[in-house]
Amino acid sequence: MGRNVTLQYTPHDSTRRKRFKKRLKGLMKKADELAVLCDAKTCVLVYEEGKAAPEVFPSQAEAVGILNRFKSIPELWRCKEVMNQKGFITKRIDKLREQVDKTRRECEDGEIRSLLHKTMHGDLSGLVGLNIEDLTKVGYKVDMLLKSITERKEKIHSQAPPPAPCVATGSIDMGSPPLYPAPPQQESRLDMVSSGGDLDTLVYGGYAGANFSSSDTMMQMQSFDMDFGSSPFPPM
Structure with missing residues (x-):
């Protein structure tokens, strides 16, 4: 250096x-x-x-x-x-003036932000004694801050994903159909009887594989007899 x-x-x-x-x-x-x-x-x-x-x-x-x-x-x-000496000095002076103006603007911005912070907390002493020019600068800074906040809110809302639709129904959602396949179709008891099927075979095939007690089996048999009695087909 x-x-x-x-x-x-x-x-x-x-x-x-x-x-x-x-x-x-x-x-x-x-x-x-x-x-x-x-x-x-x-x-x-x-x-x-x-x-x-x-x-x-x-x-x-x-x-x-x-x-x-x-x-x-x-x-x-x-x-x-x-560039001659005069031009060099003039260019240097202009650059220094730009730096001074930039520093002055940064200082004014910091002072206005500090004043607004105190005002938001109830300290209004900083507003006393300000002239029209200073109040205009404060109002302009407030407008710029509000505009910046509004733009940021709009940007956040535009980037947020849309909410998923929620439909209230009276039934319980059991998931998609492939996860819960329907049970295989079985031949009805009347069709088996009408086609000449044996009653013992029907009882064994329909209830032997299930874990039922003797009372449950008797109730199922009585229900079968009632259904068979109301059937239009003649008894075997």
Whole structure:
């Protein structure tokens, strides 16, 4: 990192000449490094105080060729990146002004946010003594914050998935049909009897595989007799 040196004219003659030789040597070295590192054509002409011939780098012949090539470039491109001392200082001042304005805006924004925070908690002392301009800035900041909050809410609602439909029914949801297959169709008792089936076979096939007690079996038999008695088919 370079040192912070105050740029000002050196009034002492011997000191000024020593600094000139030292800085001229450093300038020539930087020009040579720039030419090697960037593969660029560089030349330096420095007119010392009290001398008619300038100090030339790298040599007078090479410097003349580089200057002639520079003059052959159209003026629009030639002056595109050219800057004198006045232009450099003006550009630097404008950049510093932009930084100052940015810092001032950040400070005002922080003060307004702090004032709004205190006001929301019931401390209204900060609003006392504000002029019209300051109140306008506070109102503008409030509008911007409300607009930002509204946009964020809309964005959150737009990204949220829609709620699943809920249908209230009187039956219990047993899942999808493939999970609960229907039992195989069995031939009815009347069809078996009418087709000549044996009663003992029917009783054994319908109830022997089930875990029923004797009383349950008798009730099922009585129910079968009642059904058979009401059947239009004649008894076997």
